[in-house]
Amino acid sequence: MKKLITPLLIVAMVITACSAGNENTTLMTGAERTVEYLPLLRGKRVAVVANQTSMVSKTHLVDTLLSEGVDIRLIFAPEHGFRDLADDGTVITSGSDPVTGIAVISLYSSKKKPVPEDLADIDVVLFDLQDVGTRFYTYLTTMCYVMEACAENGKQFMVFDRPNPNGYYVDGPILDTASYRSFVGIHPIPVVHGMTFGEYAGMVNGEGWLAGGIRCDLKVISCTGYTHATMYRLPVIPSPNLPNMNSVYLYPSLCFSEGTVLSCGRGTGFPFQVLGAPEIPDTGFSFTPQPSFGSSNPKHNGVTCYGIDLRNATADGLVPKPEINLDWIIEMYRAYPDKENFFNGYFDTLAGSSTLREQIISGMSATEIRASWKEGLERFSATREKYLLYD
Template sequence: MQFKQIISIFVITLLITAAAHSSSAPVPPKQAGELPPTVKVRLGIDNLDKHLTLFQGKRVGLITNQTGMTSDFQSTIDVLKAKTQLVALFSPEHGIRGHVPAGASVSSYIDESTGTPVYSLYGQTKKPTAEMLANIDILAFDMQDIGARFYTYMYTMAYAMQSAKENGKTFVVFDRPNPVGGEVVEGNIIQPGYESFIGMYPIPARHGLTIGELARLMNREYNINCDLVVVPMTGWQRSMYFDDTGLPWVMTSPNIPTPDTALTYSGTGILGGTNISEGIGTTRPFELVGAPWIQADELARQMNATGLPGVVFRPVYFTPRQVDVKYQGRLCGGVQIHVTDRQAFRPVRTGLTLMYVINEMSEGKFSFNQSATDAAPTIDIYTGDSNVRGGAPLAEILRQWNDAAGQFKELSKQYYLYQ
């Protein structure tokens, strides 16, 4: 066959194929509010249209950050700007776009994309003032929590609920999943005298609630009593971890890059009260644990010998690179936490056991951090009392914490929105 004939046949084939495609029915455009087929859960903000009457004629303020978006990546700010009278934004720790380091003060400013004023709730004041709320009727909240007591977003919400009550405003929560599921509850509760911005209320380290369920519980149990409305999700079940939802994950803060981090955080987060690196300044924060004086192989051997369920400890060496973190630029020996069965894995038990084992093998090098204020030592703020710092046996601490978690779970069931 001649070359020209081959080319002619090829061109004719392409034309026939194109004609067949052009004659087929067009693919219908995605309808408004229609989610990608992989998404199994509709977020509270995805269900806004069913609740628009609540916002009619009302001026709206929104507490949010980079995690506030719909399942198809639309910013909650833009959605409320288009569908409600959005007049103010409020920024938590890490800023409205998630760019501010942990603990750093956040300033108030004007949001460039909307021209809306942004009021800081992580600077000189953590609670909205009467002046901030003067020109709004509804104060809304849409941020992704990670299921841990010492994550500050839930307390930003609590303070805002208090202010809404004091100033006669309706408080609306657009609900989101607990990324580590809603079935397991772990850890002790904050005891009187140990309250802080990482533990305002007697809630366990791993609380097992969605942010909307937390709002319901705090509103009643801790006597906030604001005019609270939770816009619920649809499709979420308590057995779901975040990757079961089909939803896109957005870093909730600079050191929570993945849902895996969220799972380990409720256990290794307490190491923030010690001189052990919890991996901040590496690519695996809260999954890497160590210090310059730790022998990695020995720590891995001792931790694997504990028989903790659903986890394997691998010896590692890492160097934190972030400025102003523990052991910045220094080589640390330690372990990486590899979760092999997240249903069996218990992060709080694991994190506490790590602390005790490292303390015992440290030959006096382990220490608790000194508090920067006259308040209780940092470890007491994380754990909710002084028992760990006081040297109580690990088995006794775990027994107490399991009892407290069980009591909280029974209390919290009345505030469940999902089964």
Template sequence: MKRYVKLGVDIFMEHHVSLLKGKRVGLLTNQTGANEKLVSTVRLFHQHPDIHLTALFAPEHGLKTAAKEGERFSDMVHEETGVPVFSLYGESKKPTIPMMNRVDVIVFDIQDIGSRYYTYIYTLAYMMQACASTGKKIIVLDRPNPIGGCEVEGNLMDDDFTSFVGLYPIPNRHGMTVGELATYFNEEFSIHCDLTVIEMEGWERDCYFTETQLPWIPPSPNTTNLDMMLLYPGTCLIEGTNLSEGRGTTQPFEIVGAPFINGVKFQDEVNAVGLEGVHARAILFRPTYQKYVGENCEGIQLHITNRELFKPIYTLVHVLEIIYKMYPKELKFLEYGNLKHPMFDLLAGSDCLRKALLENRTNDYLAACQIDSEKFKENRRPYLRYR
């Protein structure tokens, strides 16, 4: 049976519009900013007589989420409303003083997918910092964590590995909503902005997005379905290697492969481990962009068989361990000259996982992850808003 969940935006429009009356309003959003009837928050604000919308702010992938990962885009004018759209994934990822001078209050309405690497939560954090430094208020319209709010998994980031795919020490799978994270960031990392969170009604921590009545709007080009999002806290780490994570196919982040892999042997090795809640199937694929464009790649698709038992970080660590044992000379960790650390380490939040793979110490790494996860669960407890 579907659970009826009322979004923060719907509750805001019914009961809290007075918070914006007489103020110049900036809206940080993308195509996921919409009510339960799929009317965009931009349109809702623009057409409301008591809301003076003076600026739009767009995160990575743009206002319409058409830009590819890492693709910068420029400021523009919103065609329907004539309101300026400021890029927060262009020359700067942080709102500038001239941007902030156009508004008195910021509203945030974006769907997150529940993983540390996903950049929208850091765009939110940067906007909160800008609000704190300019004396502006920010209102977060809360939305579900689509992969649930109970499970927490992964390591906490080391300070030296801070980046836009890991700004704060939270686990790979954090199990919090954007509203909860906003309060957590505000207090734990001393942002201290004027923050209001408009909570949802009807959402509970054990609720996956597919268990709600809400329509799904992809937050970015490669967020295809619930299985992809459940896998993502693990499979996103593949981005930091010379393996394909399935970008350029219809199953991004469900696939791991490369031209040098024997898919059947790889499948058999993964399934022999007996990983709970997941099964590997050998595949052949040919990416249309990103790594290995137009090349035949063999590998596996990870099929989730039990959401409750499946552990994305645990699974991916074992998958990488198997690949390294099978192809120690072929597996590479990508280096970029403009980055202080390998991309894999930035995603992993430290160099511990890479070193554990190279030194056959993954059990030690996973044990440390468990300690970090339990520590985070205690730290986040005062900031949880839903039972």
């Protein structure tokens, strides 16, 4: 039976991973399993959803496919773009790939979903993006919108699966889809879903979550050598503000700060590895956001922020752990002098309802808040179990 990882096991896993050196050597992503999918693409007109993470060893997937004679007609680009990395939230423009000349259509602009004309001359859409396992990471929503377009237009959707670096646990509040559905959350799932994109696509199909309950013609090229206990180190950064594994492990806990006055370190050399604001009392640690790669206009630009230093969270054993850490955001709320202006409207969008904000304001502890998630997490875990492809 497929099970979630306990806190004791996660410690053992990390020790094993550290002592084993490069544990990724025996693992193959879906994109690397060319023998499995190239025969399926012969004679097909292909579109690809890809970005800088879509690599087959050291060669981009698009370049690999072209070298094998695959007929790529179109490329779809998610947030941050196709080959390059644009700032968070930057509108991605359509154009053409400077390397191959193939047309690139942005799915991070006013258009978030392919239209029928985009797919008119396409037989199969390939999806190959690296996820980090959270509800609010926008590649997940992009995948679901493309699935929906394929289902509506009778096209096959093929996922080249990749490991989830936060795939060893499930945690967080469940999204209230009646009131808080958005591009950073469209399904009734927790913040950390513990699934690969291939598994999640199966769940979307199986649970009838596409518009009108339609089903997509789905094919998943699974990974080999991967389990949900694998502590997978990303070979390519998934987005400009997740520059290392420390930030990837902290992201599920620190992303809530985007809905507050706090900076999470955008505009520094350590995004998603610190928390702070100018009004927080001096803690002995400070940082000053400045325009930089991935953040041209960061929150609190040029102003010194005081707060929490998590740059050594991995080395200090704070992450990876199989749970969201609420203590940091609660500590910052309690330290902030102007509590009425600590949260903004985006917090509820990220949390999936107003409940978490209300719980923090009421003075509930992290333990008490986590207890309120138990029933929803149990329901989701039972659903998730049906669609797991890996132990």
